[in-house]
């Protein structure tokens with residue numbers, strides 16, 4: 141076994157109000173003359189979409205648009221987008237939106253360049269090794285601050301036949317440009333700001349505690365935790381606060397950079413809840429994170445003990461166990477302040493399909509890097525705790 145670690149942060153990020161106006165320059169740098177813009181229907185009514193289109197037209201750039209992306213994107217969405225890409229003879233892809241359009245854009249780039257069926261690239265079957273051809277350039281423009289897909293090497297796709305989520309992961313899926321424009325996130329409703337922001341926090345906390353040697357990712361995860369702790373509540377309660385919106389966009393990207401290390405059990409549960417109930421990913425993480433942190437408390441207490449000061453809590457005089465407990469309490473209190481339901485039950489989940497959720501959570505790879513190893517029974521108990529709100 142090699143002792144050599146490999147660290148890589150390759151995506152060029154443009155951050156700042158008005159950054160969307162830089163897209164034409166990025167296209168020129170990437171030698172794309174006709175990109176396909178991938179977004180969803182709701183976004184076509186937003187100022188962010190209009191500003192992107194205006195910037196493209198002002199620069200005289202041809203483009204095509206695909207808007208039929210579902211929340212939790214389906215493999216059939218990617219195939220339909222791929223047909224448009226080929227018919228329109230596109231040579232690059234721009235994803236605009238939350239995780240769904242961004243992941244669709246990344247999966248499309250694999251499909252149009254490498255062919256076959258999308259499931260051929262499922263990471264669980266070693267699909268990354270089937271990506272051999274160079275992908276067209278990908279530009280990612282997030283309008284939510286949570287998934288961090290704009291700097292991630294994976295796309296999460298739902299199989300329309302098997303009704304399960306699977307991941308396509310390869311370094312070539314890393315977008316070549318990420319455009320972080322805080323102005324594009326101010327129209328995001330409070331409940332989505334809260335849920336996506338908690339997704340970012342879950343990325344930071346789960347990656348910080350994943351048992352993999354990556355001190356650079358650990359430092360980035362901690363900075364992301366600082367930004368969420370200091371800005372998520374403000375972003376929820378003052379939607380036009382561009383300072384808080386900008387810090388949350390950065391936190392989301394930092395969370396996704398950090399989870400190059402991998403994630404943990406909250407993500408396995410949330411992926412399963414999405415697949416079975418169509419439950420919103422960030423909300424699933426927000427509700428599952430506190431019980432997962434309780435479960436991990438002894439295994440991850442050194443890392444958890446670093447968290448409370450970012451929430452303004454002085455831990456001098458506490459031992460690491462007490463500071464870890466305080467971190468869990470701070471996460472629960474943040475959930476309450478930003479209006480996250482206290483349990484899956486109060487969020488409307490009926491526990492009639494928990495056998496299915498348990499089985500899908502156990503087959504999801506994220507828990508393999510949980511701070512504390514999880515059995516299938518452990519995941520069921522965590523699911524039950526999240527449902528009851530313990």
Ligand SMILES: [Fe+2]
Pocket residue numbers: 287339343407421425
């Ligand atoms: Fe996530």
